[in-house]
Amino acid sequence: MPITMTENELTLAVIQTLKEGRRKAFQELMEELQPYDMAWQYKEIPEKHRYKFLAYMTIEELTDLMGELDQDDQLDVLDRLGAKRSTKVLDLMENDELASFLTDLEPEKMKELLGDMKREESQMVQDIMNYPPETAGRLMNNRFVWIKKHYTIGEAVDKLKEFAELAEYLNYLYVIDEERKLVGVVSYRDLLLAEADEKIEDVMYGRVVKVEVTEDQEEAAKLISRYDFVSLPVVKEDNTLAGVITVDDIIDVVIQEANEDIERLSASGKDIDFSTKPLVAAYRRLPWLIILLFVGLVSGGIISGFEGTLDAVVALAFFMPMIAGMTGNTGTQSLAVVVRGLVQEDLTFKQTARLILREFWVGILIGITCGILITFVAFFWQGDLQLGLVVGSSLLLTLIIGTLAGTIIPLILYKLNVDPAIASGPLITTINDILSLLIYFGIATTFLINLS
Amino acid sequence: MPITMTENELTLAVIQTLKEGRRKAFQELMEELQPYDMAWQYKEIPEKHRYKFLAYMTIEELTDLMGELDQDDQLDVLDRLGAKRSTKVLDLMENDELASFLTDLEPEKMKELLGDMKREESQMVQDIMNYPPETAGRLMNNRFVWIKKHYTIGEAVDKLKEFAELAEYLNYLYVIDEERKLVGVVSYRDLLLAEADEKIEDVMYGRVVKVEVTEDQEEAAKLISRYDFVSLPVVKEDNTLAGVITVDDIIDVVIQEANEDIERLSASGKDIDFSTKPLVAAYRRLPWLIILLFVGLVSGGIISGFEGTLDAVVALAFFMPMIAGMTGNTGTQSLAVVVRGLVQEDLTFKQTARLILREFWVGILIGITCGILITFVAFFWQGDLQLGLVVGSSLLLTLIIGTLAGTIIPLILYKLNVDPAIASGPLITTINDILSLLIYFGIATTFLINLS
Incomplete structure (x- = not known):
């Protein structure tokens, strides 16, 4: 039992x-x-x-x-x-x-x-x-049933029965012509509802949704999730039927692509799961960390360039982590929206422009809110209105720039077809760190040192 | 045409x-x-x-x-x-x-x-x-075909034909007993290959993979991706058949859950896509940013507590962003591994312990590598071996602690069934910021100030 x-x-x-x-x-x-x-x-x-x-x-x-x-x-x-x-x-x-x-x-x-x-x-x-x-070609299999367009419904059902053992899903039969070119698709439901002597040509759909062998697997995933199919035909350049991609493989693709996006956003290193050995995991995580270590030193270099300012107003150091952190966070937020959005939609030029404009407005709105807030906090904490205004106006500016950087950098990489792994979260964070320190100390030096 | x-x-x-x-x-x-x-x-x-x-x-x-x-x-x-x-x-x-x-x-x-x-x-x-x-109940639909277990294959095929128009996928028929309890499943392939007068009871699978109405949709997604089904039966507490979940909905679930993980890791705010209005997007992103603004001020408070140390050795400020950034990055890396791993696997107590131990080793390995590296860099840049050793040993310690924090905090939240949105990336980063500053200035104060 x-x-x-x-x-x-x-x-x-x-x-x-x-x-x-x-x-x-x-x-x-x-x-x-x-x-x-x-x-x-x-x-x-x-x-x-x-x-x-x-x-x-x-x-x-x-x-x-x-x-x-x-x-x-x-x-x-x-x-x-x-x-x-x-x-x-x-x-x-x-x-x-x-x-x-x-x-x-x-x-x-x-x-x-x-x-x-x-x-x-x-x-x-x-x-x-x-x-x-x-690519789609790498994902396809040959466990599907094809029929010729001149078959009758009865012949198609017979062929289906014969190959039932072999086919992975029986929802669709793909229809080909004499040269093996894909010309149509018949759902099993259509077969059940038609008469045995009708011709396949007369009941098939001619507008077949398909992918080419060399297309990206993400394209296949987009089509399957858009049309709710359980399988998708794959054709060669000359439209001959080469195989099918089934929905179970597409689920794996969707999970894999999401994992890649997360690896990218967190620079967490390729293919680390619960069973990866410590040495391997450390080895895969180190390259990014070492790069980021040196980039982090650039921030240090900037601060050392403003040593005089910092020496004069040590309180500037108190707001440094907040400004750098906030700029990094808003950049990561924008990056996440862009990366995930691109999974489901393709962007035209007009949409890209609209997106950048939208994020610009978002940057202004959150910049004004957080800028005003921190001006008051800095004023009441340190009892220095001038310092408060320097911190507040710096935050306004860095949040706008951080938001734009988090939007524009991944979009440029996407348009250039560069491996978007470069646009990883920590890198955006680090770039924003550097920009925010330059702005913060620049404003502070101008208003607190030179003008005082 | x-x-x-x-x-x-x-x-x-x-x-x-x-x-x-x-x-x-x-x-x-x-x-x-x-x-x-x-x-x-x-x-x-x-x-x-x-x-x-x-x-x-x-x-x-x-x-x-x-x-x-x-x-x-x-x-x-x-x-x-x-x-x-x-x-x-x-x-x-x-x-x-x-x-x-x-x-x-x-x-x-x-x-x-x-x-x-x-x-x-x-x-x-x-x-x-x-x-x-x-939940599974929220996702199910009633576009499926059920049959009674005493039906013959012939009767089942007739019923299937009758309801073909209605059913979403025809791959499986679900078998129920007199009380509507789910007792088996027959694939359409089995129907094609069996004789018309065989009893359904004799060809059906009795070990049905199913979910209960109140289970999380992620559980349904796990089962469908594990077993490669195109639909999954949903039962009530008493095992009566309530509906089915189909694979097209599961693809949407997988995408939605991945987006939620990314929202969590980047604190990017709920449901922001390319068409969200600027005011709405800013409104959804602000709550996290404001919380993080105040948490960022805690870092500032810590630095202000060490004002004397910083005043004495201004060069300490140069390495501050690097140390805080690296600790944040390694924490995010660990967090990403945990969050994505939990999508595909459930963790037993033993596996959890092994995972924490693994990340501990990873922390030590990357800590030693980066620690030695930065000791040399700091020494050659500032010409001060003592400073180099302080920065290097701080980095070693903060990387180990950062890695563990990024692993343990989300695991605790997961075990407690707390909304894991709390374990968002920036929060881990901020906690690690605070810890790293405490360690860094603590070590620096001990060795550079008190002992000099």
Whole structure:
């Protein structure tokens, strides 16, 4: 009764059947499990049982299992399976999963694995791996059903039944002409509602939403989230159908792209998760920190340039962290709005201009509010109205400039197609630090030193 | 031939048919369009043509159109449609879309709209709206097909055909018993491959992955991305089937949650996008900035407490922004790793301890590296080894503490189920600012002033 078992009870039952060598009971347990849960059980049982666990599984189940493991575990499974069963599993794996498994493998190991596979399958995988990472081509698979436009509804349904085992989602059939060019799409719902002898051409949609193989994966994600499809056809330059991208891969893309945005905003270093080793995590985080250390020294250099001013009015130092911090914060706020906005929308020139103008107004509004506030605070704290006015007017100016810097810098990088990792949060913060110190000490020197 | 038209050509064609009053030609154009594209055209044409645009559309098309508009435009469309057609459209809208349309509407307007609707539909929407925002219950819809467990495959296929028009995705049928309790799931693929006279009970999966109505939407997103489903059943406390969540809504959830994480990390204020008005954007961003202004003054207070030290060694001020900035940066890095990690994984106590230990090691490693580096820089810049050692050892200590603060504070908030918006990036940065200044001036006072 695996239905009502908890995961731990299941683990015990799995180990029990393996120990007692009851292959059929093991099979019955597996039949009720989703791939993710199979992988969970496989990783949970003691290592000594793993050979038998794999030996008792069908090729289909092994393929499902592989799809849920990371590269080290995948290699380990193939090792335990031996050459013959390995090859069968590889042949059956989805090409996109296979491609991501093979990526970064040693060339010799890759050749060995590909060499044993069916020609057709290994060719398809190699084709996918030829596309650059993070493109639509790299994400597509060939587990879909295509039909010719002259088919009848009845013929299409028959073909669907024949390939049901293979197709990942059955929601749409893609329609091609004699040259394999994509000419239409039929939803399964349409098939159910049409008569068996109608022609596919007459019920299909001709205006197919599609991506080209070389387009960015973000473009595919935008289309799927916009149109609520569960799969999206991928075509080559000549409009021949090359594969499909499915919604489950798109969810992974959306998560990955969000993580990249956050890495960028926080300069937190690539690919650090809960299981990354300390040395690796430190190594990935250090480059940014070292750059920022030297940039931070620039701020120090500016302060040292104003040593005379600071010596004369030590109280200026009290407001320094607040001014630098506020300018950094408002810049990060603007940066976040721009970075996330670009995920969902493309910007025309007119919209860009409007956005910059909007942020300019925002800078003025928050600058005036915070500037007036700090003038009073500084006056009551230090009992010096002149100092209060210097701090207040500096904050007004730095907030406007900080807001604009946080908006314009990422937009320029985006338009220039420069790797936007450069526009990371701490860098904006640091630039704003420097600008704010220059403005603050500049104003202070003019009004407190030169004019007093 | 709408197939080969660009979007602008389409707009011209749409306007043309409206001007000339050719309803049939207009209908033919619409038939080829996806809901998103219909909405695009609707917003693109001049306002004077909108009445006719809506008048020429079928109720089904109007329903699709409504699903793609924001609240203001939705209200405008209903106004133009008049009471009778409006009600038909509302009856046909998906409940989850309807619920999010009705949210935040004036109570009177809501009552008026709900009052005209079919009892059954308005009841379902009100049920959904009773669940708190961001729960599974709020996200579910009733566009799915359920079958009883004693059905045969043949009966199930018939029911599926009957409801094909209504169901959003046809990939799974949910199986219930006499008391409407969820007992199984059958994929459409299984139906295709089974014999017509087999019983549903015998082919269904009994181990159904599901969520409860009151669970967080993030939990639903985790399950869908883990299991690659296109829909997920939602049950009430007693396991009766209440609705389904579909993958298109989950993509929106993933994007929304990522945006919330970024709002949190950058304290950028809720719901600011490219079209937000300046006054609104400034209003949403100000609260955080004002809080941070006062927290920033705390840093100022600390510096003023060490006025004597600063007066004696003005060079200490040169390294202040670097130390505070670096501590803030490393804290933000840790925070980002924790916040994003929690999206994909739940943490056990053991994992939490391991994560904190890992970050402790990371803090030590980057602390030693940056500490040694800055000792040399400070020595060569200021020609003072003692100053170099003070700056270097301070940086070592503040980087370790900053890393731990960025890890532990969000984890505590997460465990306490406190709204993690409190653990926003700038707040961590500010706390780290304060800690780093205390450590820096503390060490400096001890070694440069008291011991000299």
